[in-house]
Amino acid sequence: MSAIQSPPSRVWWKQPLDRLEGTWIILSLIWCLTMFFMMPYWHVFGKQNLANESYRTTPEAYARKAQEMVDKFTVRKETEQQIPVVRPPEGSDVYLIARLWQWWPLLELEEGKSYRLHLMSMDWLHGFSLQPENINVQVHPGYDHVLTVTPNRAGTYSIICNEYCGINHHTMSSKLYVVKK
Amino acid sequence: MALNRMFRTCPTTGLKFHEPAEALMKANAVAAVVSLLVGGVLALLVLLTRWPAVHLLPADWFYLVLTGHGVDMLVFWIIFFEMAVLYFCSSTLLNCRLATPKMAWAGFGLMVIGALMNNFAVFKGDSSVMFTSYAPMGAHPTFYLGLILFAVGALIGCFVFLGTLVVGKAEGTYNGSIPLVTFGALTACIIAVFTIAAGAIILIPTFLWSIGLVDHIDSLMYRTVFWAFGHSSQQINVSAHVAVWYAIAAIVFGAKPLSEKVSRFAFFLYILFLQLASAHHLLADPGLTSNWKIFNTSYAMYLAVLASMVHGLTVPGAIEVAQREKGFTKGLFEWLRKAPWGNPVFSGMFMSLIGFGFLGGISGVVLGTEQLNLIMHNTLYVPGHFHATVVVGTTLAFMSLTYFLIPVLFRRELMFPRLAQWQPYLFGLGMSAFALFMMGAGTLGVPRRHWDMTMAGNLMPHEWPGTAYLMVGLFAISGLVAVVGGAAYLLITVGSVFFGKCIETPGYQRVRIAEGRAAPAPAQPVAAAMTGHGNAGVGGMVAPGTFTLAMVLLVSFVLYYFVNWKYLSQVWPLR
Numbered sequence: 001m002s003a004i005q006s007p008p009s010r011v012w013w014k015q016p017l018d019r020l021e022g023t024w025i026i027l028s029l030i031w032c033l034t035m036f037f038m039m040p041y042w043h044v045f046g047k048q049n050l051a052n053e054s055y056r057t058t059p060e061a062y063a064r065k066a067q068e069m070v071d072k073f074t075v076r077k078e079t080e081q082q083i084p085v086v087r088p089p090e091g092s093d094v095y096l097i098a099r100l101w102q103w104w105p106l107l108e109l110e111e112g113k114s115y116r117l118h119l120m121s122m123d124w125l126h127g128f129s130l131q132p133e134n135i136n137v138q139v140h141p142g143y144d145h146v147l148t149v150t151p152n153r154a155g156t157y158s159i160i161c162n163e164y165c166g167i168n169h170h171t172m173s174s175k176l177y178v179v180k181k
Numbered sequence: 182m183a184l185n186r187m188f189r190t191c192p193t194t195g196l197k198f199h200e201p202a203e204a205l206m207k208a209n210a211v212a213a214v215v216s217l218l219v220g221g222v223l224a225l226l227v228l229l230t231r232w233p234a235v236h237l238l239p240a241d242w243f244y245l246v247l248t249g250h251g252v253d254m255l256v257f258w259i260i261f262f263e264m265a266v267l268y269f270c271s272s273t274l275l276n277c278r279l280a281t282p283k284m285a286w287a288g289f290g291l292m293v294i295g296a297l298m299n300n301f302a303v304f305k306g307d308s309s310v311m312f313t314s315y316a317p318m319g320a321h322p323t324f325y326l327g328l329i330l331f332a333v334g335a336l337i338g339c340f341v342f343l344g345t346l347v348v349g350k351a352e353g354t355y356n357g358s359i360p361l362v363t364f365g366a367l368t369a370c371i372i373a374v375f376t377i378a379a380g381a382i383i384l385i386p387t388f389l390w391s392i393g394l395v396d397h398i399d400s401l402m403y404r405t406v407f408w409a410f411g412h413s414s415q416q417i418n419v420s421a422h423v424a425v426w427y428a429i430a431a432i433v434f435g436a437k438p439l440s441e442k443v444s445r446f447a448f449f450l451y452i453l454f455l456q457l458a459s460a461h462h463l464l465a466d467p468g469l470t471s472n473w474k475i476f477n478t479s480y481a482m483y484l485a486v487l488a489s490m491v492h493g494l495t496v497p498g499a500i501e502v503a504q505r506e507k508g509f510t511k512g513l514f515e516w517l518r519k520a521p522w523g524n525p526v527f528s529g530m531f532m533s534l535i536g537f538g539f540l541g542g543i544s545g546v547v548l549g550t551e552q553l554n555l556i557m558h559n560t561l562y563v564p565g566h567f568h569a570t571v572v573v574g575t576t577l578a579f580m581s582l583t584y585f586l587i588p589v590l591f592r593r594e595l596m597f598p599r600l601a602q603w604q605p606y607l608f609g610l611g612m613s614a615f616a617l618f619m620m621g622a623g624t625l626g627v628p629r630r631h632w633d634m635t636m637a638g639n640l641m642p643h644e645w646p647g648t649a650y651l652m653v654g655l656f657a658i659s660g661l662v663a664v665v666g667g668a669a670y671l672l673i674t675v676g677s678v679f680f681g682k683c684i685e686t687p688g689y690q691r692v693r694i695a696e697g698r699a700a701p702a703p704a705q706p707v708a709a710a711m712t713g714h715g716n717a718g719v720g721g722m723v724a725p726g727t728f729t730l731a732m733v734l735l736v737s738f739v740l741y742y743f744v745n746w747k748y749l750s751q752v753w754p755l756r
Contacts, residue, residue, distance in 0.1 A: 002430075002435050002436060002437045003360060003361040003427040003428065003430065003431040003436065003438050003444075003499070004274050004360050004427075004428055004431045004432065005274075005360050005431075006357050006358055006359065007357060007358050007361075007441045009357070010356075010357040012357075012358065012441040012442065013441070013442045015441065015442060017440060017442070017443065018439055018440060018723055019721050019722060020439065020498060020722045020723050020727070020728055021439055021440060021443050021491070021494065021495065021498075023728070024490070024491070024728065025443070025487070025491060027735060028486075028490040028491070028735070029482070029487060031735065031738070032479075032482050032483035032484070032487050033482055033483075035483055035486075035546065035550065035742065036475075036482055036483060038550070038746070039475045039479070039550060039551050039552065040475060042551075042552050042746075043471060046552065046749075047750070047754040047755070047756075048555060048749050048750065048752055048753075048754060048755050049471065049551075049552055049755060049756050050465065050471070050551070050552070050555055050755065051755070051756060052470045052471055054467035054468050079640055079641065080640075081640065119467075123317070124315070124317055124400075125315050125318070125400055125404075127558070127559045127628070129559065129560070129626065129628060130753075131626045131643050132625075132626060133752050133753055134560070134624075134752065135555055135752055135753060135755070136465055136554075136555060136556065136557065136559055136560060136626075137465050137555070138404075138466045138467070138558065140400045140401055140466065140467060140468070141317065142399070143400075143401060143467040143468050144467075145468075147755055148755065148756045149753055149754070150753060150754040150755075151753055152753055152754065158641070158642075158644075160628060160636075160643050161628075162558075162559040162560060162628035162629065162630075162631070163315075163559055163630075164244070164311050164315075164630040164631075165318070166318065167240060167241055167244065168240075169244075169630070169631065169632070170240065170631050170632040170633045170636065170639075171638070171639050173636055173639050173640075173641055173642060173643055174641050175641050
């Protein structure tokens with residue numbers, strides 16, 4: 001009798017568990033439980049957890065806040081498109097706009113300081129991918145997602161879009177500066 | 182209306198094929214292989230574009246071709262083949278006539294129309310929205326309508342399968358419980374019904390939105406419901422290919438399950454814990470809390486993972502026991518060394534098992550861990566993972582089953598038998614290396630679904646490290662090996678089915694089987710089944726070699742899991 005035929009006995013469920021299977025099931029179950037407990041554990045003891053804070057809003061309201069921040073804290077302009085570079089104070093709300101096919105504005109943050117980084121899309125889905133750090137967050141239209149980030153190494157980082165957003169998706173890349181005080 | 186009760190008995194295997202079921206299996210298998218052909222050509226184009234050394238297609242064509250590749254492979258190739266598997270597991274394995282063959286043909290017709298319509302929308306050029314078609318990015322209405330028609334057709338197929346189980350029971354064509362393989366197919370079918378319902382809930386409003394009858398589709402709602410459809414459909418594949426593993430172990434080795442209870446319970450866990458993987462896709466999204474994410478990706482104990490770990494032990498365990506009973510008892514691994522590695526039915530199935538477990542399974546769980554997802558979400562790690570599960574796991578298992586079906590179902594001799602011996606190795610090893618290097622590139626942050634990693638011409642391009650280019654180059658080369666393996670499969674199957682030598686059996690004819698089967702085998706006494714596996718094995722274990730392999734898997738799993746936590750602990754603090 002094999003797996004493509006009916007079980008030879010009508011009461012197949014009474015065959016006792018083999019030591020092989022029993023041992024493996026117990027080991028696997030312990031491992032599965034360990035993997036589950038790692039997630040709450042990291043929320044308590046780990047330092048990298050995705051924020052739960054998010055708000056429903058409109059592209060207009062979000063863009064207005066971003067514009068206010070840009071008006072207050074722009075330190076210079078870069079590239080031929082004159083994109084503002086914003087250096088907001090420690091602990092402040094920093095707004096990053098994702099839209100077809102650009103991240104706006106450029107941000108300059110200080111090493112070791114924390115910021116409330118807001119992410120939202122103006123149109124379709126985008127993907128916030130910070131490289132080479134490799135932090136990746138989905139960016140939705142209409143959902144203002146607030147991450148508290150603490151850049152811990154100075155340098156020039158890239159922000160690339162890693163959610164397909166149409167024909168010029170691959171051109172959607174930007175910079176983020178982290179400077180020493 | 183007179184029922185068609187004509188059957189033929191396969192002279193080599195003794196399997197009984199119901200005439201209409203046989204025709205349906207052939208039609209579905211042919212449609213599957215045609216989809217694989219189209220998807221395979223598109224795969225080559227995607228590969229040659231992603232490889233910076235070649236960078237073949239312009240951007241608009243790349244995104245079009247990638248959309249077509251995803252839909253043709255993930256939906257049409259796999260589901261057409263699964264319909265053939267469902268009819269085989271019900272009608273053939275239960276010696277039973279197929280319920281309502283005309284309805285089954287209607288379902289098949291809808292699936293063909295849906296597949297053509299969807300491909301038409303993609304190739305027309307205004308529906309390059311990827312397999313996921315995330316709203317508010319919109320495709321042409323025929324893109325959604327094609328998928329909806331295809332799904333309705335598949336749903337009809339599922340109900341024909343369920344109806345056939347009822348017919349088998351009512352006409353007494355088998356004794357006691359359905360075979361384990363049929364039970365696995367039933368699991369796949371139940372999951373498919375749920376999946377298609379979820380698909381309807383998301384695709385119908387999106388279709389109405391695309392023709393202007395609904396004015397807004399929320400992006401988070403879309404992603405949440407879409408993945409109830411998108412990932413659950415992968416659970417259909419898992420159930421189906423695990424059933425195929427058990428079937429091949431039974432066909433090649435006469436292996437019987439170590440314990441019906443454990444294997445069936447593991448299938449049952451797939452149904453209960455179906456939704457875990459769907460929530461994996463939402464770990465990097467705003468608007469859902471950590472509690473929601475942690476609970477819905479694990480239900481506190483990851484029992485779907487446990488189920489796969491159980492099958493990963495019991496399938497090779499059953500093979501080991503069967504081999505040991507044949508006398509291959511030396512050491513831990515003689516049973517495996519002396520296995521028929523030149524038989525593509527076995528070699529493909531075993532590589533599918535190992536690749537699915539070590540590459541697809543481990544990477545899937547790591548990817549599906551709430552915090553670890555942060556350092557992998559939407560990078561090449563994701564397609565690396567699912568090529569290990571869907572291609573090395575499902576596609577390779579289906580390919581090895583094909584080598585069994587060509588003589589048995591199509592009654593043709595295999596053409597190019599030498600090439601067929603090599604095909605699973607080319608495809609399986611090429612695809613495994615492809616998946617592995619793709620995950621490597623993803624670990625370095627290279628995004629998926631991206632036309633040009635060099636970002637030439639961008640205002641502010643990102644410079645990838647040399648190792649990222651190396652990984653992409655390596656996955657492209659491995660991918661080419663896999664494409665050659667895939668082409669070999671198409672050559673062998675199409676060649677054999679249309680031009681292979683017919684297998685003639687003297688005195689062959691279809692016979693009418695009256696109500697039910699001639700005489701079902703009498704049930705064995707209870708005591709015979711209780712003795713289990715006799716005295717095979719060492720150290721109180723019936724399959725010590727398999728247990729060793731399983732422990733290697735577990736240790737790799739634990740190490741790789743914690744290595745990723747280590748990586749995570751080094752990135753910017755976030756809260």
